[in-house]
Amino acid sequence: MENKRIRIFDTTLRDGEQAPGASLNPEEKIRIAKQLARLGVDTIEPGFPISSPGDFHAVQQISRELQTVEICGFARSIKADIDAAVRATQDAAQRRLHLFLSSSDIHLDFQLRKSRQQVVEMARTMVAYAKSRVDRIEFSPMDATRTGEEFLFEVLEAVIAEGATILNIPDTVGYAMPEEYGRMFRRVREGVRGGENVEYSAHCHNDLGLAVANSLSAIAAGVTHVEVTVNGVGERAGNCSLEELVMAIETRKETMGVETGIVTQEIFNTSRMISRIMHFPIAFNKPIVGRNAFQHEAGIHQDGLLKNRNTYEIMDPEKLGIPRSMIILGKHSGRHALKHRVTQFGIDLNTEELEELYIRFKAKADEQKVVTDDQLMELVGSTADGQKEAYTLVQMQVVSSSDRSRMASVTIRNNQTGEEHIYSATGDGPIEAIVNSLKQAIPMPVEFSDMELQSLSTGEKATGEAEVTITVNGQMYKNSSIDQDVLLAVAKAFVSACNQAVRVQKTAVLTKSATS
Known part of the structure; x- marks a missing residue:
């Protein structure tokens, strides 16, 4: 039997960006959106159009440029929000509007300060208004998992009657247990009038570490859309992690009977891009994309x-x-x-x-x-005598200043000839100056691709680990070094990566000679 398709709804650029310190400018949003399209997500929620001119522009530009992905305009249940979302997404080839409105008593009493009947009327009126502008309407009763079943059903029946096509029942504060969350969807599908005629979406937060588990439970209960963020970024403890959910499905799809359209080869690149642009480091033990996820020491x-x-x-x-x-x-x-x-x-x-x-x-x-x-x-x-690296960093000096370019000088020994040479260069930062100096010593087209710096201890005598990735003729090489001087660790890791490239190319030449 053919597996059921689960649609991946990515809200990295909206809910993910709401994480403290994760703010993105329009250009960064557009760049990330293009990568999300390469990743194969089905729907992108690029932002909150009413929130700022920059967000409106980003949503508008993404709608114009990404014609193969559904674009979702996010709005409160307010006419001005809906109008902004409609305008921002009007050039999208495929689009939906996503309206939300609080439904739990604690939100109604302390945030909205409205009665249940007023909320039902707001939901009904605004969904009808949005439906007159856009056909695909998603509605979210915010804090649904802390809303009583009777009132939740009333709200959902009202929006279905006014034309909502997708019901998102969010676990806004990460409160639900997996069995509770799955049961909620089953009860809604069976007990809400018109519930059999709409699609369902899950949106889970990770406050108790259950976002992925809850999303999988929702899928088992018949949900066909799951809302996620790359690296699980988002409010508080974050959202359901795209890479974790997708790989859980991919690894166990025969058991689950479902699949996604995600291009798994793009997961790592997307994760790194989000981490770099948002300046959010990825935990070493993060499933799927963490540094230790596929590394073993035992x-x-x-x-x-x-x-x-x-x-x-x-x-x-x-x-x-x-x-x-x-x-x-x-x-x-x-x-x-x-x-x-x-x-x-x-x-x-x-x-x-x-x-x-x-x-x-x-x-x-x-x-x-x-x-x-x-x-x-x-x-x-x-x-072993004679087993030496091609190049050795003999000495390094770096001069830094707050008002001018940094300068670095390195002494490199060519171990094949025994000769030592000094190379100097400048850069906007000390690392750039060091790399520019070292590149002169290596007779290969070396590109500095990536770097990670980690502290391995605390106190005045703390050591740092530098992991450097370079590219030579399209091939990536990665190496690391540890030193109390982090700049020296970077330089040593760079030279080691270059030596690795030299070894690989030398081995390839010897192998070719032996077989020809």
Whole structure:
């Protein structure tokens, strides 16, 4: 039997942007919306048109440029809001209006200060007004999961009678349990007059960590639209996470009997884009897109993964657009993982050399959390004669100033020739100056693609870890380094990534020569 299609409604640019500090300008919204379209979402809610001229412009421009995705205009149950949403989305090839109005007693008493009957009349009048302007109308009784069933039914019957086509029953404050939320949809579908003639959407917040579970429960109850945000960003603890929901469905779709239209290869790129633009870091242990989601340090796990990935991974990170780097070398790692990593560098060690390296590695691993690739190669070099990296950072100086360009000077040793050269450059920031200096030393078209900085300890003697990603001829290389000087950590990680690119290209040339 064919799987039922679940429509992914992305509200990163509206509800997600309401997270404190996540504000976006119109250009950033347009850029993100284009990526969401590449990701394959069905509906984009680009903002709140009445809230500001910038939001109105962003919604309007996205409506004009993205003709293959449904655009949703968001509005309170107020004529001015509806008019703004209609104007902002008028150029969309496909559109809906999303009206909301509080329904719980606590919201009515303390926020709206209106009676239940006044709320029903507002809902009825404004849905009818919106329906005269746009055919697809979504209505949300805000705080539905804390609204009594009798009054909730009354509100929903009123909006259905006036032409609402999609009922969104939101768990606005993340209060519901999965079994409660699923049961609510079943009760509405069975007990509300006209409920069998409309579509249903779920919108869950994550205050109790149940947003994804509640959304899956809603799907099991017949919901066909789920409202999500990338990385789960949003008010308070956030919204249902797009990547978590989609991959739960993708991984268990045969059991659930449902599927989405999401292009999973774009998940990682989209997640990183949102994180960077909103300046919201992703937790290391965040499912699907977190740094540790597909990385393993325990020796038992590493051994199993090297024999068969399915032993400890239920998803293939490469199908999500995540670069493969499953083995992290730390004090829990074993000989199999160590040998695997060294072999990746094109280095073959005999049994005696591997055992010597393992002893040195364990001593180093006890000193710090992980052993970075540049440190590993130093250990290899001291274990096996002649096993050296192509380039070594000998010395670095950086001059910073608050009123002029920063300047960096680096001394690089070419280990093939033994020669040392000094390179200097400037940049708007110290990292840019360092990278511009180092690029001069590497005879390859190196592009600085990405960087992450993490503090590994606290206090005056804190160390920092820099993870640098570069691109050479379209191929990505990533490496990390640890140092008390974070700028030096960046420089060492950059050089290590370049050395990795050199090794890969050298191995490719040798392999080609051997087979030709």
